[in-house]
Amino acid sequence: MTQFVVVGAGLLGTSIAYRLVERGHSVTIVERDHPGAGTSGSSFAWTNSNEKSPYNYHLINALGMRAHRELENEFGARPWFHGGGAVEWRSNAHEAQELDDRVARLIGWNYAAEWISADRLHKLEPALAREASGDAKIAYFADEGWMDPGVYIEFFLGKARDLGAKLRRESVTGVELSGDKVTGVKTASGTTIGADVVVNCTGRWANDLGQDVRMTFPLAPTIGLLVVTAPAQSGVRRVVRTSAVNLRPDGAGRIMLHSEHDEQGFTLESSSDDTYPAAVAMIERASRIYPELAGARPEAMRLSHRAIPGDGVSAVGPVPEVSGYYAAVTHSGATLAPWLGQVVAAELAGDADNDALQDFRPARFFGRQIDTSASTRKAQHVSTTPDR
Ligand SMILES: Cc1cc2nc3c(=O)[nH]c(=O)nc-3n(C[C@H](O)[C@H](O)[C@H](O)COP(=O)(O)OP(=O)(O)OC[C@H]3O[C@@H](n4cnc5c(N)ncnc54)[C@H](O)[C@@H]3O)c2cc1C
Incomplete structure (x- = not known):
């Protein structure tokens, strides 16, 4: 042995x-x-193979997504996993073009990627403000989800x-x-x-x-900043990605938020006093699309290094x-x-x-x-x- x-x-x-x-x-x-x-x-x-390239890196992440699904067959349940897909729209022209290109590439790779209407978006996410996505095209990635590590x-x-x-x-x-x-x-x-x-x-x-x-x-390694709100009952149901902020439920009414623009300049030594203003700003931006998030309190700011x-x-x-x-x-x-x-x-x-x-x-x-x-x-x- x-x-x-x-x-x-x-x-x-x-x-x-x-x-x-x-x-x-x-x-x-x-x-x-x-x-x-x-x-x-x-x-x-976020369990996904969305922004992964080259193709072989995309492929192993797609294999990871499939392995997550298979755990349910193997164990009968997978309480760590939350499906429902992910929605994404981009409000600035450069990012919108990148999303266009990405959706086309992912469809070419037989990945579950599609454009959906604002009505469908609101059926998926009823708590979203009506004007949340503006004129932007809305992408939906049905097989994605998030997991509780x-x-x-x-x-x-x-x-x-x-x-x-x-x-x-x-x-x-x-x-x-x-x-x-x-x-x-x-x-x-x-x-x-x-x-x-x-x-x-x-x-x-x-x-x-x-x-x-x-x-x-x-x-x-690069630094990452994640913000978790106190229970907020905001109605966020799945992974939502926008130019302003990314967010998803985190269990028990809490929401997890992330924004690459807000993590620059921090180190692992940064204190919660240092990260608090960025957390409040992220929640404020999120509340423009999910009004029930207005005034939600940041309960945790987590800094960590990506293992790259x-x-x-x-x-x-x-x-x-x-x-x-x-x-x-x-x-x-x-x-x-x-x-x-x-x-x-x-x-x-x-x-x-x-x-x-x-x-x-x-x-x-x-x-x-x-x-x-x-x-x-x-x-x-x-x-x-x-x-x-
Ligand atoms: C901000 C952020 C967002 C992310 N978002 C996503 C996402 O959306 N989707 C996704 O798929 N991935 C995401 N990731 C990446 C993902 O979280 C990591 O790839 C994954 O957690 C790495 O797991 P690991 O087991 O390799 O490492 P770790 O979880 O870091 O585990 C390593 C363990 O080793 C222990 N250790 C270290 N040194 C020693 C030692 N000398 N002796 C004994 N023990 C030791 C540590 O205590 C730790 O418990 C994200 C990461 C970050 C930082």
Whole structure:
């Protein structure tokens, strides 16, 4: 039986750990904080393959969406998931053109993207102000949704532990090697946890395990600011994206808001006093389209780093010069987690390498040739509708 140490109990670590232990492997998850304490706990968590390019990056995200759907067939319920699609319109000419181009591209890729009328928009979102979208064209992406990372992580971690996975709440401070072969990890308490394979699922902190430079690759994290309101009963039903603000329900009447324009200039050290004015401004802009949001109180402002490998797309796989080390680091992890859990566990268990991941191997950062046959493949249809 192969001994795996999975470092990090976020969306990726818990997904991969469960699928490994399900296959009969011995798994120890090492998490320095509480499960979900990293980026997964501060994510907009919109499940989509909407603004993803090139095609192969779009493809893996579409596979992630399908994997989310399949979890319902597998477990009978998926209380972390909220469907209903996403609506989007753009009020400035440049962004409207980009949306036009994007919808055309997505339709060409057989993605569920369509233009809808203002009447249909108001049927989907009855609480919207009548004039909310103005003259803008309205796009609808029916298969998209959002997920609650905390609920997902608790579910998969619980399942993994039921099957025998161990959770250790310690900080990994080193990856142990014998020659070029990983033998385990060292933790802050000075303990060594032996392993045949170490799976690094620490996201934005993937280079901070005290490991040999051969197990690091460039990361380009960007700062994100999310605002959560106090319960507001605003009537927001699904993911809504506009030039002014993006928003979605966050459970129990709360709304989560995000706007790329409002996150510049903050650091992880910024205090809630620093972010409060941006939060109030976001809510004010949102209340122009959802009047019931007027005066809603920002209950939380969350700053976190997106886990983005140096060239902007996922880094999933082994590194060339060390055996027994596997990294799974990506943005879009809320979308990708259930699919990555399955394909990474299958690869680690010795199944054939997954073709769809060939463009996303960490080896590319080490000047290694990668198989590019996948990038020239014709766009293939990935059904994101339920299989049952
Ligand atoms: C603002 C924002 C919005 C986003 N919106 C979306 C979206 O709409 N859709 C989408 O799909 N994705 C989105 N993402 C991205 C998504 O949230 C991430 O890709 C995903 O959460 C990454 O999960 P992870 O498990 O890889 O990492 P993390 O959740 O960061 O987990 C890593 C874990 O490793 C632990 N750790 C770190 N170092 C050590 C160590 N030395 N020893 C032990 N444990 C350690 C941390 O405590 C943490 O719990 C967003 C991200 C941000 C920041």
